[in-house]
Amino acid sequence: MIKVAVLGLGQMGATHVEAAQASPYVSQIYGYEPDEARRNERAAELKITPLTLEEILADESIQMVDIVASNDAHVPLAKAALLAGKKVLCEKPMGVTLAEAQDLLNTKQKCNGFLQIGFELHYSRMYQIMKEWIDAGLIGRVVNVAIRYYCSEFHRANTWRSKGTGSFLISEKLSHYLDLQRWYYAGQEKPASVYSISAPKVVSYFNHRDNHQISIKFSEGGIATLNFIMYSASRYHKDPLQEMLAQQAQDGHCLSCLICGTKGVIESDVFNRRIRRWQFSMVESGLENQIVENISFTPEEDNYYFHCVKEQNLRVYELVDKGLPPDVPAEDAFETMRLCFAAEQSEDSGEIIRL
Numbered sequence: 001m002i003k004v005a006v007l008g009l010g011q012m013g014a015t016h017v018e019a020a021q022a023s024p025y026v027s028q029i030y031g032y033e034p035d036e037a038r039r040n041e042r043a044a045e046l047k048i049t050p051l052t053l054e055e056i057l058a059d060e061s062i063q064m065v066d067i068v069a070s071n072d073a074h075v076p077l078a079k080a081a082l083l084a085g086k087k088v089l090c091e092k093p094m095g096v097t098l099a100e101a102q103d104l105l106n107t108k109q110k111c112n113g114f115l116q117i118g119f120e121l122h123y124s125r126m127y128q129i130m131k132e133w134i135d136a137g138l139i140g141r142v143v144n145v146a147i148r149y150y151c152s153e154f155h156r157a158n159t160w161r162s163k164g165t166g167s168f169l170i171s172e173k174l175s176h177y178l179d180l181q182r183w184y185y186a187g188q189e190k191p192a193s194v195y196s197i198s199a200p201k202v203v204s205y206f207n208h209r210d211n212h213q214i215s216i217k218f219s220e221g222g223i224a225t226l227n228f229i230m231y232s233a234s235r236y237h238k239d240p241l242q243e244m245l246a247q248q249a250q251d252g253h254c255l256s257c258l259i260c261g262t263k264g265v266i267e268s269d270v271f272n273r274r275i276r277r278w279q280f281s282m283v284e285s286g287l288e289n290q291i292v293e294n295i296s297f298t299p300e301e302d303n304y305y306f307h308c309v310k311e312q313n314l315r316v317y318e319l320v321d322k323g324l325p326p327d328v329p330a331e332d333a334f335e336t337m338r339l340c341f342a343a344e345q346s347e348d349s350g351e352i353i354r355l
């Protein structure tokens with residue numbers, strides 16, 4: 001069994017701690033926050049042992065660290081941990097610039113360390129089913145992956161998130177979905193160029209842009225689009241008479257992924273809790289298309305189908321305990337970061353960026 005230290009004990013840090021507490025592979029959990037009083041307070045709340053960063057890095061019995069600090073701290077912490085011989089699970093983004101992400105990848109390669117970046121959608125049953133259908137050839141060759149993500153504002157005023165500048169949101173949040181698009185084309189095509197635009201921002205207290213339309217052209221002609229708006233849906237105020245997703249499905253929220261292939265189409269729809277597949281057939285008069293699979297799930301199954309940080313972490317602790325390599329190599333996560341920063345560069349320059 002392994003000892004794990006969680007660096008960053010904010011909201012997501014608590015989720016990492018809960019996953020470690022649920023893992024049969026973890027014997028002890030430590031926590032670190034830079035401010036001593038906050039460190040002790042959060043450690044008490046989360047029922048873990050507070051330590052300083054120096055203590056964590058020096059203790060050889062702590063094999064693994066989870067980095068769940070604000071984004072600017074990811075790479076300095078991950079490099080220090082790798083150089084101290086720790087295995088590292090680091091939240092996305094892999095760095096706040098491409099140079100930083102490259103620096104982290106170089107460090108990992110030089111010390112032949114274990115580094116997995118938290119692109120947890122790979123562990124979501126919803127997105128895994130779609131990947132399995134693609135790999136089984138059920139929709140033929142993928143030609144278009146279109147993602148729409150419309151939501152309410154979730155970067156509150158005066159936080160490190162709302163203070164992020166430029167196209168910060170792309171690597172902070174949309175990286176999950178660009179990563180998904182790369183995953184669905186994996187083994188078939190690679191991103192070749194990206195063009196992204198953003199309309200004037202609407203949320204006045206953001207330092208960063210609040211809407212993005214990202215178009216990717218892949219090496220063999222396939223395309224992907226990601227359309228994101230962060231103010232089109234009602235804020236959820238914990239209506240006691242309505243379950244959260246049931247309300248959000250009707251109030252402007254949308255998180256759907258439509259994958260078109262040469263033999264059919266797949267769609268995931270988070271707010272309607274469903275995954276569907278259409279199959280093409282050719283009749284004399286032309287193309288027919290019909291739904292052949294329709295999977296739905298219940299609120300109790302949300303964690304399994306799409307909130308999957310816990311599933312990711314449980315698996316990574318198992319990998320570390322068994323001495324196995326990451327499921328998703330850091331080299332692959334780096335390619336997603338390359339795409340994120342190219343989209344940002346495109347918005348800044350107004351040009352198509354070739355990868």
Ligand SMILES: NC(=O)c1ccc[n+]([C@@H]2O[C@H](COP(=O)([O-])OP(=O)(O)OC[C@H]3O[C@@H](n4cnc5c(N)ncnc54)[C@H](O)[C@@H]3O)[C@@H](O)[C@H]2O)c1
Pocket residue numbers: 007008009010011012013032033034068069070071073077091092093118120172309
């Ligand atoms: N994978 C996902 O779906 C997902 C979801 C939410 C957040 N995240 C990521 O998790 C990270 C944390 O997000 P959050 O929502 O918990 O934010 P948060 O603001 O609630 O917590 C961040 C914590 O990091 C601490 N911190 C700052 N600098 C630090 C340092 N040098 N060392 C250690 N701790 C430090 C802060 O004091 C704070 O407690 C972010 O990188 C975010 O992108 C990922």
